[in-house]
Amino acid sequence: MNRLAPVAAQGHAPVMAPSSGGLRGALSDLFWRRPRFLLVLMLAPPLLWLGIVYIGSLFALLLQSFFSIDEFSGLINRQFTLKTYGDLLQAANVDIIVRTVVMAALVTLASAIIAFPIAYYAARYARGRWKALFYLAVMLPLWSSYLVKVYAWKLILAKEGILTWLLGKLHLGWLLDAWLALPYVGGSSLSVSATGTFIAFVYVWLPFMILPIQAALERVPANLVEASSDLGASPGQTFRNILLPLALPGVVAGSIFTFSLTLGDYIIPQIIGTSRLFIGMAVYAQQGTAGNIPLAAAFTVVPIVIMGFYLWGAKRLGAFDAL
Amino acid sequence: MRSDRSQTAPLALKIAAGCGLAFLHLPILLIFVYAFTTEEKTFQWPLPGLTLQWFGITWNRPDVWQALSLSVRVAAISTVIALVLGTLCAAAVSRSRFFGRETISLLVILPIALPGIITGIALRSAFSLAEIPFSFWTIVLGHATFCVVVVYNNAVARFRRTSASLIEASYDLGADGFQTFRYCVLPNIATALLAGGMLAFALSFDEVIVTTFTAGQQQTVPIWMLEELIRPRQRPVTNVVAMVVVLVTFLPILLAYYLTRDGDQIAGTGK
Numbered sequence: 289m290n291r292l293a294p295v296a297a298q299g300h301a302p303v304m305a306p307s308s309g310g311l312r313g314a315l316s317d318l319f320w321r322r323p324r325f326l327l328v329l330m331l332a333p334p335l336l337w338l339g340i341v342y343i344g345s346l347f348a349l350l351l352q353s354f355f356s357i358d359e360f361s362g363l364i365n366r367q368f369t370l371k372t373y374g375d376l377l378q379a380a381n382v383d384i385i386v387r388t389v390v391m392a393a394l395v396t397l398a399s400a401i402i403a404f405p406i407a408y409y410a411a412r413y414a415r416g417r418w419k420a421l422f423y424l425a426v427m428l429p430l431w432s433s434y435l436v437k438v439y440a441w442k443l444i445l446a447k448e449g450i451l452t453w454l455l456g457k458l459h460l461g462w463l464l465d466a467w468l469a470l471p472y473v474g475g476s477s478l479s480v481s482a483t484g485t486f487i488a489f490v491y492v493w494l495p496f497m498i499l500p501i502q503a504a505l506e507r508v509p510a511n512l513v514e515a516s517s518d519l520g521a522s523p524g525q526t527f528r529n530i531l532l533p534l535a536l537p538g539v540v541a542g543s544i545f546t547f548s549l550t551l552g553d554y555i556i557p558q559i560i561g562t563s564r565l566f567i568g569m570a571v572y573a574q575q576g577t578a579g580n581i582p583l584a585a586a587f588t589v590v591p592i593v594i595m596g597f598y599l600w601g602a603k604r605l606g607a608f609d610a611l
Numbered sequence: 612m613r614s615d616r617s618q619t620a621p622l623a624l625k626i627a628a629g630c631g632l633a634f635l636h637l638p639i640l641l642i643f644v645y646a647f648t649t650e651e652k653t654f655q656w657p658l659p660g661l662t663l664q665w666f667g668i669t670w671n672r673p674d675v676w677q678a679l680s681l682s683v684r685v686a687a688i689s690t691v692i693a694l695v696l697g698t699l700c701a702a703a704v705s706r707s708r709f710f711g712r713e714t715i716s717l718l719v720i721l722p723i724a725l726p727g728i729i730t731g732i733a734l735r736s737a738f739s740l741a742e743i744p745f746s747f748w749t750i751v752l753g754h755a756t757f758c759v760v761v762v763y764n765n766a767v768a769r770f771r772r773t774s775a776s777l778i779e780a781s782y783d784l785g786a787d788g789f790q791t792f793r794y795c796v797l798p799n800i801a802t803a804l805l806a807g808g809m810l811a812f813a814l815s816f817d818e819v820i821v822t823t824f825t826a827g828q829q830q831t832v833p834i835w836m837l838e839e840l841i842r843p844r845q846r847p848v849t850n851v852v853a854m855v856v857v858l859v860t861f862l863p864i865l866l867a868y869y870l871t872r873d874g875d876q877i878a879g880t881g882k
Contacts (some may be wrong), residue, residue, distance in 0.1 A: 316787035323707065330703040334696040334759065338718050342756050345733035348740050402634065405627035413620040424868060429635045431864045433817045435836045436853045440638035442840065443645055446654035450641065453656045494635060552726015555819065559840050568728045575732055585736065588729045595725070
């Protein structure tokens, strides 16, 4: 107390000027007395923006999927009908949906397999500078331009490109030719085959899988793995019975991204791939050249429904804690 | 008794992780090499020769400059809108508990969790229903909507680390609400906002799917590139632009990383 007294006596000036009166003071007092008022004031702009611009548009879209198109005049008939959803079930459209879902599932599986070693190394062995380096090594490809990444694979997979050259040097050209001769996955070159589409998808979405798996693995205590091997488990058994179950929420969290992004993408299959349509391309074609907005809207409901079920399942597996 | 903790990874894991990282990075490096090729018509490898002429030719292309200017303006304005909306939302969610709080987080994340084509076509159909013609502002409207989430994620993480007693202390010392915000809250969240803003800028600068639905005839850099990929005119120019785009997006990402590395999680998984 004694030591404080002289300081108080000297009467140090406050660092900040005392509260000013007028409108500003009144507002400030109002915010302090009624925190709810301030809360509403803070929430109103973002909620109005997202509510009107985004949710409003989504409802407009949903609404249009219940309209139908007049097949002769090409005009949109604004009466409620389920006819457009009936069109969605035509064999050609079901084909598109199945193709897209199969591709999304394969891409998810492949990304998980490639991502796991990277995430495991980063989570368990990388320390200090290496850890930061690993983190940046995943972040930079994640954030670098999507189109540039797709373009890079166009260069690599081209018939005259580096991959053909490399396989030729390794005397494996026959393997590539044999693969391209297969139905479904093949084509005249990798850049116009379903295999090419698959590789580009895996490449572009891979970082989205690494980060959540790494987050899940960081939480696995290292001594669990040691205990498992102390008790005589082989590395394979440890992986199957200890690591994989504990990392599964992370894998599922990552798969939300890879699955959802593949379902909705229309640029990769357009640039690298066959002329067979995916959901995204069908939506784009229907709303653009065909002018059939109702069918395009109905098509977008498919990924929304699939992702709805997917998210529901993921939530039950506890995947959201790993995000 | 303690078991020996092995510090070195098994060789197979090292190789698998190394190959994975190489898979992530080599394709981007290849873009850099191709910017110097003398080959005009094909993607021939090995490169027949090296040249710097494409940099000069790209420099003199007005369409590239127009696309770049549009992209930068859209990204700048979208970032400003996202900064305001994202910060407000993060402040509201982190300083109080209220009914529907969880729903707000979901609402902010939704534009990025749903495939871009849904956001895009939803906006386009809304524009056509409301008879709004495509313009600079229709692009901004779409971009700002999905940029809110990166600002929000960064700001929420920082608010969580900032102690509420700091704000109380400021009030106790006689500052009013505006002074508290200016001298107490803002300095604490400034770097997080800067990082969020940079990521939002990079996200907007790179976005193509939503933009194809809201741009009409206008060309941002990604739309210009998409156009070149589908109907190539001068391939080497595309190579140079691709390389420049990679370099331009790396800078804000690296800066954002250094601004938030002390304890914050960068909002990368929320992209």
